[in-house]
Amino acid sequence: AQKITQTQPGMFVQEKEAVTLDCTYDTSDQSYGLFWYKQPSSGEMIFLIYQGSYDEQNATEGRYSLNFQKARKSANLVISASQLGDSAMYFCAMRVSGNQFYFGTGTSLTVIP
Amino acid sequence: NAGVMQNPRHLVRRRGQEARLRCSPMKGHSHVYWYRQLPEEGLKFMVYLQKENIIDESGMPKERFSAEFPKEGPSILRIQQVVRGDSAAYFCASSPGSGRAHEQFFGPGTRLTVL
Numbered sequence: 001a002q003k004i005t006q007t008q009p010g011m012f013v014q015e016k017e018a019v020t021l022d023c024t025y026d027t028s029d030q031s032y033g034l035f036w037y038k039q040p041s042s043g044e045m046i047f048l049i050y051q052g053s054y055d056e057q058n059a060t061e062g063r064y065s066l067n068f069q070k071a072r073k074s075a076n077l078v079i080s081a082s083q084l085g086d087s088a089m090y091f092c093a094m095r096v097s098g099n100q101f102y103f104g105t106g107t108s109l110t111v112i113p
Numbered sequence: 114n115a116g117v118m119q120n121p122r123h124l125v126r127r128r129g130q131e132a133r134l135r136c137s138p139m140k141g142h143s144h145v146y147w148y149r150q151l152p153e154e155g156l157k158f159m160v161y162l163q164k165e166n167i168i169d170e171s172g173m174p175k176e177r178f179s180a181e182f183p184k185e186g187p188s189i190l191r192i193q194q195v196v197r198g199d200s201a202a203y204f205c206a207s208s209p210g211s212g213r214a215h216e217q218f219f220g221p222g223t224r225l226t227v228l
Contacts, residue, residue, distance in 0.1 A: 043202065043221065045156075047217075047218070101148070101156070102158070103156040
């Protein structure tokens with residue numbers, strides 16, 4: 001069975017500090033992709049970062065980096081130098097064969113001035 | 114290059130009516146996915162379509178829900194005889210189906226409210 005787990009319903013971080021959002025996954029597929037999306041209060045889903053199961057290096061996109069630990073089946077998102085505009089829901093997702101995405105339940109991040 | 118477009122953005126229906134949600138994928142994308150997001154939850158896969166074909170509908174309720182992606186025009190998600198439990202945000206995503214097929218681009222969603 002395919003599953004994505006996000007255990008942090010809500011997180012707070014001080015502006016300019018770094019924050020880590022947790023994500024663990026479960027799949028028997030050898031080839032898969034891991035994604036993070038941001039959903040602000042306006043509701044759209046914004047793609048942040050992607051990690052392939054065979055990628056040896058952790059993905060980075062600007063202030064976003066993905067801490068990929070394959071043996072632990074974790075794909076945590078690290079946001080450095082948090083900004084007020086980072087306040088949003090964050091979803092971890094996994095793609096396996098068949099192109100279907102499996103989403104976690106999300107983490108609500110609040111950046112405190 | 115316009116992104117994924119969905120309309121309407123908000124839809125209000127009374128119980129028993131039909132809801133029709135439209136999705137125009139990004140230019141050059143031939144793969145469309147529909148997801149449903151209930152309040153306080155993540156997105157749940159419903160159906161995956163290519164032009165004129167349903168590839169995977171394992172997440173779609175067996176009754177009242179149908180989807181199509183015709184040769185011409187947008188993809189349509191149809192919900193017949195809506196009930197209050199159908200109230201949710203419905204997201205469409207598209208991918209090119211090759212190369213960077215691993216990334217799905219999401220539309221802004223349609224928020225369905227059933228009174």
